[in-house]
Amino acid sequence: MTTELRVLRQTEWDAWYGQLELAFGGIPEAPEERSLWNDLTETERSLGVWDDGACVGTAGAFSFRLAVPGGSVVPAAGVTMVSVASTHRRRGILTSMMRRQLSDVRSGGEPLAVLTASEPAIYGRFGYGIGTQQMSLDIDTARVRLTVPEGTDGVRLRISDPVAAVERCEAVYARRVPVRPGMLARRPGWARLPVLDPESERAGASPLQCVLAERDGETVGYARYAVKPDWDAEGPKGIVQLRDLEALDPAAYAALWRHLFDLDLTSRLTTRNRPVDDPVLHLVSDVRRCSVRVRDGLHVRPVELGAALETRTYARPVDVVLDVSDPFCPWNEGRWRISGDAKGASCERTGDPAELALSVRELGAAFLGGVSLGALAGAGRVRELRQGALAEASGAFLGDVAPWLPHGF
Incomplete structure (x- = not known):
């Protein structure tokens, strides 16, 4: 085998990322999504494996800061964009990339490496353990009711353009990071990720929407979501697709969830990634009608x-x-x-x-x-x-x- 493992050159990014897209099914990403990952890629921390001029393996790392128990936010390598061409399996390429990468992480002084896995069975042999879980919900909002805490009615809600509201949302997010281990302090450029909204990926849903929770002129929470309209012979049955929600206190948190439950012409609320101890589980009247599922996270x-x-x-x-x-x-x-x-x-x-x-x-x-x-x-x-x-x-x-x-x- 004549493969070469080396650090990625900026001029090779398109071929390198094209190999990654091919490994994940071969469907090209939307231009705005591809552009975002191009901008965020840390070329000096990215590895490529090349065979006769063709890229056959990829692995990258982001320079993150991760919240840990006790409230500290510490350096961690965010392992990402890992792939091996289907023509080059069982040749030790993945192992060689993982070994080189962990050696580089150690040399750079980062005590931790973290990743999200396309297939969770892959990374245990390289020493990764499943440290967080994420909860998905599919809530029948036509039948489930919320019991909200005192002070909820005193929270003002305001619809805002998601991009225009990024700075205010990021200020709330930053205050939440030290409170919950596993959260990432967002580096410059990463605030674009939560509002990335390619039309090609909406599958019939609305453009991304944003609602801000305010008290005394201060932003104390936000929710970003889309609405997918649907109707049948009995009437409207639209779906609220919650992307993310953060709040600084229980009243703001409950006000945001109540807003999502009360959206006109909808009867379901879905979300793919919430903490497994999310307080919403204690606001709902019937947790069985929330279709709770849990899977691996970080x-x-x-x-x-x-x-x-x-x-x-x-x-x-x-x-x-x-x-x-x-x-x-x-x-x-x-x-x-x-x-x-x-x-x-x-x-x-x-x-x-x-x-x-x-x-x-x-x-x-x-x-x-x-x-x-x-x-x-x-x-x-x-x-x-x-x-x-x-x-x-x-x-x-x-x-x-x-x-x-x-x-x-």
């Missing part, structure tokens, strides 16, 4: 194990020696003492006897506080070597709110 991998575990705080005091296996990044293998509490943590190599044995994949799954080490132990993926160590570590790693990634990348 996959997390500690790249520099000690540095990664030191970036977050812990819900209760913990002092446990971990015996970690990580054959793909052997610099992480061995025994580590994690000692921390709600104020901070240290994680250093130790020669002391191990108290829990697990792989880096389990640490990635538990890192953001949404996956219990106890549950992983129940699946045989964590072994307790000292009685009591599992309960101590499991309780310390868990967070107060479910971690959540609000958008892909």
Whole structure:
């Protein structure tokens, strides 16, 4: 095999991205979507595999900052745009790209790598664990009612052009990032992603709409959505397609949901990505008519194990020696003492006897506080070597709110 793995050149982006499109079905993206990803691509962090002048493999990374338990926002490599040509499978191309990429991430000083997976079975062998989940809803708004908190009627709602309102929405979003682990602080240019609205992808729905929640002249929440009209012999049955919703307090949050429930000529509300502990589940009168489904969200991998575990705080005091296996990044293998509490943590190599044995994949799954080490132990993926160590570590790693990634990348 004469393939060459190297950093992407800017002049090669079209061929490189064309390979990615082909791997994902071969349907070209809308020009405005392609232009956005061209602008956001960090060429110096993108890898291509070439065979006789043709691109046969792609992998990229974004320079993100990720919210972690305790409220810190820390550097993380956002792995993206990964593909291998169908003609070049089973030749080690994906493994070689993953190995080079993680080495580069380590050299760049980022303690974590994260990704969203087209197929969740792919990345576990490279040390990624499923660290967040996302919830989809299909709500029968003709039959489900909301019970809203005191103060909801005092929130003013105003329809605004989604693009014109970006700055105000981003200010709300930025205040929400430290509150929920898994959220990404948006770098310059990324505010374009939530309002990307190619006509070719609307499938009969309206252009993107935006409603702002205001109190005393301040924007305290927003929702962006589309409406897909539909009718049958009994009358209108349109669908509200919620894209994203953020609010700074319960009253603003409830006011936005009530607005979506009350839109004329609609009887359903769908949304593909909400946190699994979304408060709307406690506002609705009948959760069974909300068709709740859950799937994987953000996959997390500690790249520099000690540095990664030191970036977050812990819900209760913990002092446990971990015996970690990580054959793909052997610099992480061995025994580590994690000692921390709600104020901070240290994680250093130790020669002391191990108290829990697990792989880096389990640490990635538990890192953001949404996956219990106890549950992983129940699946045989964590072994307790000292009685009591599992309960101590499991309780310390868990967070107060479910971690959540609000958008892909």
